[in-house]
Amino acid sequence: MKILVCISHVPDTTSKINFTDNNTKFDSNGVQFIIGPYDDYALARAIEIKEANAGTTVTVLNVGPADTEPTIRKALAIGADDAVRVNAEPSDSFFVAMQIAEHAKSKGYDLILMGRESIDFNGGVVHSIVGELLGIPSLSPVMKLELEGTKAKLAREIEGGKELLEVNLPFVAGCQEPIAEWKIPNMRGIMSARTKPLQVIEPMAVDSGVSLQKFELPPAKGAVKMISSDNVGELVSLLKNEAKVL
Amino acid sequence: MNILVFVESAEGKIKKTSLEAVAYAHGMGGKVAALALGTVDAADLAALGKFGAAKVLHAADARLNDGVIQAYSSVIVQAMQAENADVLVLANSSLGTPVAARVATKLGASIATNVTELPETAAGFVVKKSIYTGKAFSKIEMKNAKKVIAIKKNAAEVKEVGADVAPESFTPQLADADFAAKITATEKATGEILLPEANIVVSGGRGMKGPEHWGPIEELAKVLGAATGCSKPVSDIGWRPHHEHVGQTGVKVSPQLYIAVGISGAIQHLAGVNSSKCIVVINKDADAPFFKAADYGIVGDAFDVLPKLIEAVKAAK
Ligand SMILES: Cc1cc2nc3c(=O)[nH]c(=O)nc-3n(C[C@H](O)[C@H](O)[C@H](O)COP(=O)(O)OP(=O)(O)OC[C@H]3O[C@@H](n4cnc5c(N)ncnc54)[C@H](O)[C@@H]3O)c2cc1C
Ligand SMILES: Cc1cc2nc3c(=O)[nH]c(=O)nc-3n(C[C@H](O)[C@H](O)[C@H](O)COP(=O)(O)OP(=O)(O)OC[C@H]3O[C@@H](n4cnc5c(N)ncnc54)[C@H](O)[C@@H]3O)c2cc1C
Numbered sequence: 001m002k003i004l005v006c007i008s009h010v011p012d013t014t015s016k017i018n019f020t021d022n023n024t025k026f027d028s029n030g031v032q033f034i035i036g037p038y039d040d041y042a043l044a045r046a047i048e049i050k051e052a053n054a055g056t057t058v059t060v061l062n063v064g065p066a067d068t069e070p071t072i073r074k075a076l077a078i079g080a081d082d083a084v085r086v087n088a089e090p091s092d093s094f095f096v097a098m099q100i101a102e103h104a105k106s107k108g109y110d111l112i113l114m115g116r117e118s119i120d121f122n123g124g125v126v127h128s129i130v131g132e133l134l135g136i137p138s139l140s141p142v143m144k145l146e147l148e149g150t151k152a153k154l155a156r157e158i159e160g161g162k163e164l165l166e167v168n169l170p171f172v173a174g175c176q177e178p179i180a181e182w183k184i185p186n187m188r189g190i191m192s193a194r195t196k197p198l199q200v201i202e203p204m205a206v207d208s209g210v211s212l213q214k215f216e217l218p219p220a221k222g223a224v225k226m227i228s229s230d231n232v233g234e235l236v237s238l239l240k241n242e243a244k245v246l
Numbered sequence: 247m248n249i250l251v252f253v254e255s256a257e258g259k260i261k262k263t264s265l266e267a268v269a270y271a272h273g274m275g276g277k278v279a280a281l282a283l284g285t286v287d288a289a290d291l292a293a294l295g296k297f298g299a300a301k302v303l304h305a306a307d308a309r310l311n312d313g314v315i316q317a318y319s320s321v322i323v324q325a326m327q328a329e330n331a332d333v334l335v336l337a338n339s340s341l342g343t344p345v346a347a348r349v350a351t352k353l354g355a356s357i358a359t360n361v362t363e364l365p366e367t368a369a370g371f372v373v374k375k376s377i378y379t380g381k382a383f384s385k386i387e388m389k390n391a392k393k394v395i396a397i398k399k400n401a402a403e404v405k406e407v408g409a410d411v412a413p414e415s416f417t418p419q420l421a422d423a424d425f426a427a428k429i430t431a432t433e434k435a436t437g438e439i440l441l442p443e444a445n446i447v448v449s450g451g452r453g454m455k456g457p458e459h460w461g462p463i464e465e466l467a468k469v470l471g472a473a474t475g476c477s478k479p480v481s482d483i484g485w486r487p488h489h490e491h492v493g494q495t496g497v498k499v500s501p502q503l504y505i506a507v508g509i510s511g512a513i514q515h516l517a518g519v520n521s522s523k524c525i526v527v528i529n530k531d532a533d534a535p536f537f538k539a540a541d542y543g544i545v546g547d548a549f550d551v552l553p554k555l556i557e558a559v560k561a562a563k
Contacts, residue, residue, distance in 0.1 A: 011378075013494050013513065013514045013517070014513050014514075017378045017381040017382045019382070037494070037495050038495065093347075093357065094350075094351075094357065097351075119378070119379055119494065120377065120378060121377050121384075122359070122360055122376065122377055122378070122379060123359055123360075124338075124343045124344075124347075124359055124360075125343065125344070125346065125347035125350075125357060125359060126347075127344075127347075128315070128343075128344040128345075128347030128348050128351075129347050129348070129350070129351045131348065132319070132347070132348040132351035132352060133351060136426075137315075137316060137426045137427040138315065138344060138347075138348070139315065139344075139427055140340075140343075140344050141340060143488065156340070157340055157488070157489060158313070158340045158341065158432070158434065159256070159339060159340060159440045159441070159442050159443065159489070160256075160434050160435045160438060160440045160441070160489060161432065161433045161434030161435055161489060162432075162433050162434075162489070163312070163313070163429055163431075163432050163433075164429070164430045164431040164432070164433070165427050165428060165429050165430060166427075166428045166430055167426060167427040167428065168426065171427070174344075176495065177482075177488070177495060178482075178488060208389075209354075209355065209356035209357070209388065209389055209390040210356050210357070210358065210386050210387065210388055210389065211386070211387045211389065212384055212385070212386055212387075213372060213384075213385040213386065213387055214384070214385045215377075215382055215383065215384050215385075216374075216382065216383040216384070216385070217381075217382055217383075218380075218381070218382070218383070218520070221538075221539060221541075222541070224527075224537050224538070224540045224541060224542065224543045225541065225542050225543070226537075226542075226543050226544070226545070227542060227543070227544050228544075229544050229545065229546030229547075229550065229551050229554075232544070232551060232554040232555050232558045233558045233561070233562075235526065235542055235544065235555065235558070236555070236558045236559055236561075236562045237562070238542060239503065239524070239526070239542070240562065243503075243523075243524040243541060243542075245446075245502040245503040245523060245524045246470075246503070246559075246562070
């Protein structure tokens with residue numbers, strides 16, 4: 001069994017978001033980068049499957065410049081066997097998906113796991129584009145994934161509930177909790193990650209359909225109005241007459 | 247410009263977020279056709295005309311009663327071809343977003359999801375989208391001739407702009423491969439107000455102390471006509487179902503009013519609620535970080551404040 005896990009390299013969830021160069025570049029000053037939290041679920045599930053099925057290999061792939069390598073090494077420390085970095089700025093969803101599909105098309109992966117969405121650009125589309133490019137099913141957001149031979153049983157979250165599915169391998173899944181518990185690398189993992197293979201490949205050329213013009217920050221929030229807990233009626237009248245939301 | 251809007255339905259009713267997609271397309275000022283799939287109430291189909299569709303297409307094939315991602319993508323592409331549509335508009339959702347991605351790939355279209363405003367077309371075709379989980383926006387030029395736009399809730403206001411139209415039936419070609427992923431069952435709360443679509447959300451955190459204390463949250467939601475939500479630890483420990491989990495790694499909501507009770511306001515929770523129009527925080531700790539993100543706050547014990555608030559809402563009705 002061969003599993004590919006695609007990971008994004010994104011600002012930690014507690015990061016303050018700022019831009020530079022006249023609001024055209026993300027300001028990475030003081031920002032800590034992590035494996036996307038959803039991608040981390042995908043990786044954790046892949047490792048669980050590997051632990052339960054002898055002979056399974058897990059490859060992680062990131063489309064990114066050299067400074068994403070510490071993030072990739074962390075995925076190796078968590079338990080992936082080897083890694084691929086497509087050496088390019090991941091300029092948009094379609095570009096990233098094309099690189100992933102180009103790598104995957106000749107490798108015979110049984111399962112391609114991703115996060116449901118990146119937490120920087122929140123596209124929620126790379127898994128589905130890859131599925132379409134490879135001509136295989138894509139399912140997202142997947143909250144449960146059990147393998148039964150060459151078949152899988154999945155649960156996909158939908159508004160207000162979930163949908164249960166059966167699908168044959170291979171397919172692409174965009175993962176979210178509670179598919180698995182996040183894994184923390186142990187010392188042995190961290191040591192062995194240093195010597196696991198990390199292959200760097202050059203990107204294919206892609207005609208991009210979108211270009212970024214500018215970033216904006218939301219307007220600053222006004223001050224909070226405090227209301228006494230003995231005067232809850234006042235809150236209701238403010239919501240009605242001032243905020244006009246009731 | 248010809249625009250196709252894919253409208254989603256649940257239990258036969260067109261979703262409100264899809265009406266927003268119709269309103270958005272109408273706002274773009276082209277010729278709007280709406281496409282609905284599976285069994286949908288006839289009155290709801292006709293009413294799409296009122297909200298801005300000049301034409302309503304309906305593919306009633308029972309195989310489309312479930313939201314099968316590949317089959318839906320294929321039908322939408324066929325409808326775009328039939329209508330000679332340049333643009334597809336739909337609402338972001340667990341079905342809409344993956345479908346948008348597959349359709350865009352089939353058509354070689356530019357795609358933007360989480361779009362919050364009508365496009366600017368003075369120079370090129372530029373949309374604004376929410377990024378960094380609501381912490382920022384980006385303006386993106388969509389350069390290809392064909393475009394797929396998935397809008398975020400509240401990107402357009404639903405207004406009556408026309409009259410009912412008679413739906414036309416649409417018969418797509420469906421292949422077995424479109425149903426390669428088989429939906430075996432759907433488990434769904436019925437009759438509930440769905441969290442991602444709600445105008446008011448009442449959410450509880452670990453401060454509620456246990457699942458047995460959710461009565462006042464549910465009652466407040468009921469009197470307000472609101473959906474219920476929760477923080478991540480609350481769904482992690484199983485006090486509430488997973489689909490109620492709000493935040494960075496859960497549902498992102500953008501209601502008119504978000505009421506947070508016994509939630510501390512961790513940055514990951516705020517990421518899911520920061521596009522709410524108005525935020526009310528009830529917490530017994532005056533230093534809870536959530537107050538900094540709130541419009542109105544009450545410092546107090548949830549079990550004291552909630553019953554009073556329920557009474558006050560009832561009295562104001
Ligand atoms: C310096 C820098 C600048 C960037 N500028 C832009 C920009 O201007 N516009 C823009 O759209 N994006 C930009 N990105 C890329 C962004 O990080 C995403 O990787 C990419 O856009 C895909 O985003 P998405 O939101 O569509 O992914 P989604 O569709 O939300 O992601 C779904 C899943 O796909 C996988 N995935 C996503 N990205 C990658 C990746 N790079 N490598 C491997 N797997 C991945 C993950 O498993 C993820 O959970 C930039 C990244 C960096 C590091
Ligand atoms: C990568 C990552 C992603 C995450 N994603 C999410 C996410 O999507 N959503 C999310 O919610 N969290 C998320 N978290 C977790 C987040 O960091 C917080 O731990 C979580 O939001 C805290 O939940 P809480 O506010 O319910 O609990 P607590 O932080 O324990 O807060 C409980 C609050 O209740 C108050 N309280 C106690 N008793 C009462 C009472 N009787 N009356 C009134 N108030 C009372 C307390 O003063 C306190 O402020 C994420 C964390 C990480 C690391």
